[in-house]
Amino acid sequence: MLMKMNPLVSVLHLYDVVNARCHKADISPHGSGCVVRGFLGQKELENALIGMDLVIIPAGVPRKPGMTRDDLFNINAGIVKTLCEGIAKCCPKAIVNVISNPVNSTVPIAAEVFRKAGTYDPKRLLGVYA
Known part of the structure; x- marks a missing residue:
């Protein structure tokens, strides 16, 4: 949540092997200009990391x-x-x-x-x- 609210963070990728999409849903509604994306499982690891x-x-x-x-x-x-x-x-x-x-x-x-x-x-x- 604190990362999402930080004005220096424009994109936040959440990766987990089980619950990334749930975590994204938990913090997405909280106001800031930060784009939040959830990535789930080994197949999505590279997409979660590219450009970070x-x-x-x-x-x-x-x-x-x-x-x-x-x-x-x-x-x-x-x-x-x-x-x-x-x-x-x-x-x-x-x-x-x-x-x-x-x-x-x-x-x-x-x-x-x-x-x-x-x-x-x-x-x-x-x-x-x-």
Whole structure:
């Protein structure tokens, strides 16, 4: 919602493997000149990323009772890896904010994906603790 209301944001793409269209419907009615588009599933990932200057990755699952950090990492690392492969291909100059836990482990995964793709810039990759 805050991104949509920011006057510096003219286009906001929402991507999810399950609910992107629902999220778009949730924030679209709120006033601003920002165009909101929803993208759903792996087939639409590239369309969601093309031309983006900023990508925020809050993706992943929250830690559940009995779940270890390793369990959480194994799930969220795969999600971050897939998204960063798309970023490297579709918007390699984008600033990337990784919020997926555990951040101190998922950011290095993102960095490695970008290194392999030849697009790594340490000034454009940020870990954000929420």
